[in-house]
Amino acid sequence: xxxxxxxxxxxxxQMAASSHQTRQNALTAIRSALNDNKDxxxxxxxxxxxxxxxxxxxxxxKKRLLFNEAKLNDVCAGIDQLIAxxxxxxxxxxCRGLDSDLTLKRISxxxxxxxxxxxxxxxxxxxxxxLCIKSGNCAILKGGSETMETNAAIFxxxxxxxxxxxLPELCLFQADSHGQIDELLACxxxxxxxxxxxxxxxxxxxMEHTSxxxxxxxxxxxxxxxxxxxxxxxxIPLVKDAKLQYTAACNATETLLxxxxxxxxxxxxxxxxxxxxxxxxxxxxxxTGLYDNILPLTDKGYTCEYLEPVLSxxxxxxxxxxxxxxxxxGSHHTDCIISEDEGVTDYFxxxxxxxxVYHNASTRFADGFRYGFGAEVGISTGKLHARGPVxxxxxxxxxxxxxxxxxxxxxxxxxxxxxxxxxx
Amino acid sequence: xxxxxxxxxxxxxQMAASSHQTRQNALTAIRSALNDNKDxxxxxxxxxxxxxxxxxxxxxxKKRLLFNEAKLNDVCAGIDQLIAxxxxxxxxxxCRGLDSDLTLKRISxxxxxxxxxxxxxxxxxxxxxxLCIKSGNCAILKGGSETMETNAAIFxxxxxxxxxxxLPELCLFQADSHGQIDELLACxxxxxxxxxxxxxxxxxxxMEHTSxxxxxxxxxxxxxxxxxxxxxxxxIPLVKDAKLQYTAACNATETLLxxxxxxxxxxxxxxxxxxxxxxxxxxxxxxTGLYDNILPLTDKGYTCEYLEPVLSxxxxxxxxxxxxxxxxxGSHHTDCIISEDEGVTDYFxxxxxxxxVYHNASTRFADGFRYGFGAEVGISTGKLHARGPVxxxxxxxxxxxxxxxxxxxxxxxxxxxxxxxxxx
Numbered sequence: 001x002x003x004x005x006x007x008x009x010x011x012x013x014q015m016a017a018s019s020h021q022t023r024q025n026a027l028t029a030i031r032s033a034l035n036d037n038k039d040x041x042x043x044x045x046x047x048x049x050x051x052x053x054x055x056x057x058x059x060x061x062k063k064r065l066l067f068n069e070a071k072l073n074d075v076c077a078g079i080d081q082l083i084a085x086x087x088x089x090x091x092x093x094x095c096r097g098l099d100s101d102l103t104l105k106r107i108s109x110x111x112x113x114x115x116x117x118x119x120x121x122x123x124x125x126x127x128x129x130x131l132c133i134k135s136g137n138c139a140i141l142k143g144g145s146e147t148m149e150t151n152a153a154i155f156x157x158x159x160x161x162x163x164x165x166x167l168p169e170l171c172l173f174q175a176d177s178h179g180q181i182d183e184l185l186a187c188x189x190x191x192x193x194x195x196x197x198x199x200x201x202x203x204x205x206x207m208e209h210t211s212x213x214x215x216x217x218x219x220x221x222x223x224x225x226x227x228x229x230x231x232x233x234x235x236i237p238l239v240k241d242a243k244l245q246y247t248a249a250c251n252a253t254e255t256l257l258x259x260x261x262x263x264x265x266x267x268x269x270x271x272x273x274x275x276x277x278x279x280x281x282x283x284x285x286x287x288t289g290l291y292d293n294i295l296p297l298t299d300k301g302y303t304c305e306y307l308e309p310v311l312s313x314x315x316x317x318x319x320x321x322x323x324x325x326x327x328x329x330g331s332h333h334t335d336c337i338i339s340e341d342e343g344v345t346d347y348f349x350x351x352x353x354x355x356x357v358y359h360n361a362s363t364r365f366a367d368g369f370r371y372g373f374g375a376e377v378g379i380s381t382g383k384l385h386a387r388g389p390v391x392x393x394x395x396x397x398x399x400x401x402x403x404x405x406x407x408x409x410x411x412x413x414x415x416x417x418x419x420x421x422x423x424x
Numbered sequence: 425x426x427x428x429x430x431x432x433x434x435x436x437x438q439m440a441a442s443s444h445q446t447r448q449n450a451l452t453a454i455r456s457a458l459n460d461n462k463d464x465x466x467x468x469x470x471x472x473x474x475x476x477x478x479x480x481x482x483x484x485x486k487k488r489l490l491f492n493e494a495k496l497n498d499v500c501a502g503i504d505q506l507i508a509x510x511x512x513x514x515x516x517x518x519c520r521g522l523d524s525d526l527t528l529k530r531i532s533x534x535x536x537x538x539x540x541x542x543x544x545x546x547x548x549x550x551x552x553x554x555l556c557i558k559s560g561n562c563a564i565l566k567g568g569s570e571t572m573e574t575n576a577a578i579f580x581x582x583x584x585x586x587x588x589x590x591l592p593e594l595c596l597f598q599a600d601s602h603g604q605i606d607e608l609l610a611c612x613x614x615x616x617x618x619x620x621x622x623x624x625x626x627x628x629x630x631m632e633h634t635s636x637x638x639x640x641x642x643x644x645x646x647x648x649x650x651x652x653x654x655x656x657x658x659x660i661p662l663v664k665d666a667k668l669q670y671t672a673a674c675n676a677t678e679t680l681l682x683x684x685x686x687x688x689x690x691x692x693x694x695x696x697x698x699x700x701x702x703x704x705x706x707x708x709x710x711x712t713g714l715y716d717n718i719l720p721l722t723d724k725g726y727t728c729e730y731l732e733p734v735l736s737x738x739x740x741x742x743x744x745x746x747x748x749x750x751x752x753x754g755s756h757h758t759d760c761i762i763s764e765d766e767g768v769t770d771y772f773x774x775x776x777x778x779x780x781v782y783h784n785a786s787t788r789f790a791d792g793f794r795y796g797f798g799a800e801v802g803i804s805t806g807k808l809h810a811r812g813p814v815x816x817x818x819x820x821x822x823x824x825x826x827x828x829x830x831x832x833x834x835x836x837x838x839x840x841x842x843x844x845x846x847x848x
Contacts, residue, residue, distance in 0.1 A: 010748075010751070010752070012777065013747070013751060013774075013775045013776075013777050014775075016774075016775075016777070017774045017775055096795075096796055098789075098794065098795070098796065102785060102789075104795060104796075109777075111807050111808070112777065112807060192807050192808075193807070193808065207635070208635075211631070211632075213637075213806065213808050215808075231830070233830070234829075234830030237830065237832050238830055238832060240832075241832035241833055241834050242832075245832070245833045245834050245837070246833075323437070324434075327434070327437060328434070349825050350437075350440075350441045351437045351438075351440075351441055352437070353436065353437050353440070353533075353536065353823075354823065355823060355824060356823070356824045356825075356826060357823055357824070357825050357826075358825075358826040358827075358828065359825075359826065359827045359828060360827070360828040360829055360830050360831070361526060361826050361827070361828025361829075361830075361831045361832075362828075362831065362832045362833050364832075364833035365522075365526075365826055365828075365831070365833055366824075370522065370833070370836070370843065371520075371522070371528060371824070372520055372522065372528075372843070372845040382637065383535050383536060383616050383617070383821045384535070384616075384617065384637050384639075384808060384809040384821065385808040385809040387821055387822060387823065387824075388823075388824050397807045397808065397811055398811060399777075399778065399779055399780070399781055399811065399812075400779060400780045400781070400790075400795070400811075400812050401773050401780075401781050401782075401783075402780060402781075402782040402783065402785050402789055403782075403783045403784070403785070404782065404783060404784040404785025404786075404789075405658075405784055405785075406655070406657070406658030406661065406662055406784050406785075407784070407785045407786065407789070408661050408662060408664075408665035408666075408669070408785075408786045408788075409665055409669045409670075409786050409788035409789055409794070410665050410669050412794070413669070419794065419796070421796040
């Protein structure tokens with residue numbers, strides 16, 4: 001792995017300098033090759049599924065492992081979206097004259113060599129490889145072992161198509177054994193960024209076992225706050241969607257905060273409705289005292305990420321307490337206010353310190369596709385570099401180009417010449 | 425320290441929501457207060473200087489410790505520049521309709537709680553505190569112990585002025601004992617970013633002893649490459665400036681690469697000139713064989729950061745070998761080509777993977793002030809978040825604000841509604 005990433009680092013500048021047309025051609029070729037080779041991919045997937053059956057994996061897991069015509073169509077639609085997006089590289093976001101003959105430009109460039117470790121989902125391999133190619137990054141890809149047959153089939157199709165389009169051989173490399181993860185984490189001289197996807201404990205393991213920068217998120221403790229001014233017609237659909245639309249997702253709401261000023265009759269109706277929808281409700285003593293169908297909190301209190309149809313509830317004294325609770329107990333992922341009061345909403349939007357702060361919209365919208373990024377490599381709850389859903393832009397950095405005419409600093413420090421800053 | 429940073433994290437959203445006017449008032453008040461209290465600051469500095477004399481510190485160090493009228497004027501000019509810059513917060517860099525009643529905005533916000541550890545230079549305390557205030561960040565400031573008296577005097581003046589302008593008490597906190605550095609590194613629950621400045625070994629120590637993200641740079645191995653097409657009139661002044669203008673700086677050139685096609689007579693002249701300027705020249709066997717006044721390389725070969733008037737030299741076969749050498753042996757800081765050939769220059773600018781890539785300009789220009797950023801908290805050789813000189817912008821991140829009307833993801837995933845992306 002050291003050897004591979006070392007070579008990858010050496011060719012990364014070549015990948016960075018590849019033309020947009022070459023990268024677009026690669027994406028188009030990948031799209032065609034996936035369709036041309038779908039039978040062999042589906043048959044590889046059948047092997048993975050039968051192994052999953054032998055192991056007695058749950059239906060939910062098997063649903064994710066499955067790669068069929070419908071999923072192929074979805075990923076091809078994703079590739080089309082990516083092709084339609086402008087080149088993320090070479091964008092000039094600063095052009096400043098420092099003096100009459102000295103010009104500074106800042107242009108976007110790829111990060112370089114990425115290591116992406118992702119869950120057993122064949123579509124993830126295709127999305128991630130496409131994002132890396134469009135953004136001019138080289139990448140080591142390691143998918144979950146439950147889809148190893150499908151991964152191998154998909155990778156060879158993608159890799160061959162990328163090479164035929166003119167990209168360098170080591171633009172992508174598939175790591176296929178679990179032991180290679182630790183090897184990858186040790187390649188700090190060649191790998192610029194690790195992006196782990198998976199369980200909290202897995203992401204934490206990665207963060208603790210490498211000195212390479214890691215972009216990812218550990219917890220997804222998202223909140224929905226119902227203000228006294230909330231429109232009752234919006235409340236129940238929003239809360240149900242935020243909790244139930246896909247409970248295993250990091251952007252599902254885990255805690256519902258309710259303003260004490262929200263009418264009791266509406267609260268009663270909400271509690272019944274959530275309970276009837278199959279949600280297990282948990283709360284502090286005040287909540288369990290109010291409703292028989294609310295259970296006590298778990299040991300984790302209000303910092304529990306259930307990832308199941310379970311919801312923590314708490315009454316708060318208005319938006320101030322809601323914001324304090326969220327900033328203290330949340331994971332700075334995505335939090336929503338349901339409100340019709342502009343001042344209260346504005347306070348919430350300004351003071352909540354999260355990657356996503358929503359007004360009257362389900363926390364489930366926190367997603368690269370829904371943000372119009374085409375796809376995402378993951379969601380970041382870190383504050384540095386990329387925050388929230390990470391698409392093409394999060395896979396780029398920049399470099400400063402300075403064009404001079406023999407300019408020396410000595411002339412400026414002695415006062416012989418003066419800087420003359422001017423935006424160009 | 426845990427307690428302080430915990431409280432700081434709690435008030436960080438308040439600091440983030442402070443108006444630009446309040447932060448500007450604070451900077452104006454700091455500028456006045458520094459002038460009003462200059463006598464007590466200068467007298468504190470005299471104590472530091474006499475302790476430095478007792479310890480027999482070098483003149484170069486004492487020059488940095490000194491805080492006098494001239495240095496006060498310089499930092500006040502820096503504060504004026506910072507005041508003149510626009511508010512770095514609340515800038516919308518993305519505004520997209522996801523649907524007719526669902527709008528996504530991305531706005532700049534402060535990072536939150538910073539820990540800045542810097543060398544013994546009284547002006548650094550003022551620059552860093554000003555940058556943190558203007559960018560709405562809370563900060564723990566720890567300066568070098570050699571200027572502890574001056575630091576204490578300056579901090580109390582700055583802090584009082586900031587509070588009088590209406591900023592929260594814990595917007596800034598001064599750590600004054602060395603033991604507090606390790607305490608700070610353990611505050612991973614409250615501190616968002618550590619910015620260490622100082623020697624390579626110190627920065628490495630910080631990186632290895634915290635799980636908080638660190639922004640900094642370890643090595644500054646900068647190159648200047650002389651192409652065969654270089655204008656000889658530019659060569660000697662550029663190389664001398666890049667090496668000698670301030671040898672202790674990370675952006676000083678450490679290695680000079682010379683195209684084998686560069687005329688021998690001009691190379692002879694260059695070597696003599698550099699030698700006469702007091703630069704110790706080192707090189708591989710080819711170079712030492714060519715010139716008597718070129719010594720062998722040290723054990724570190726071409727990866728040595730001398731920080732002294734010493735320069736490594738190497739002949740290369742044109743721009744390709746120069747770029748390969750830089751990407752392999754450099755530290756991705758700042759590298760320059762001296763050339764009059766557009767194609768060769770373009771190749772260099774594209775293929776060199778460094779934070780700064782320069783054409784006909786001294787590597788010494790890599791500096792926040794010279795880039796027009798007003799000031800810098802440091803220079804980053806990392807590729808994530810901020811690269812190169814880090815000013816106000818590098819101290820901000822962003823959050824996504826989503827404004828809806830009760831929108832739920834279920835409607836979009838079932839096909840009842842479709843996304844309708846539109847840049848606004």
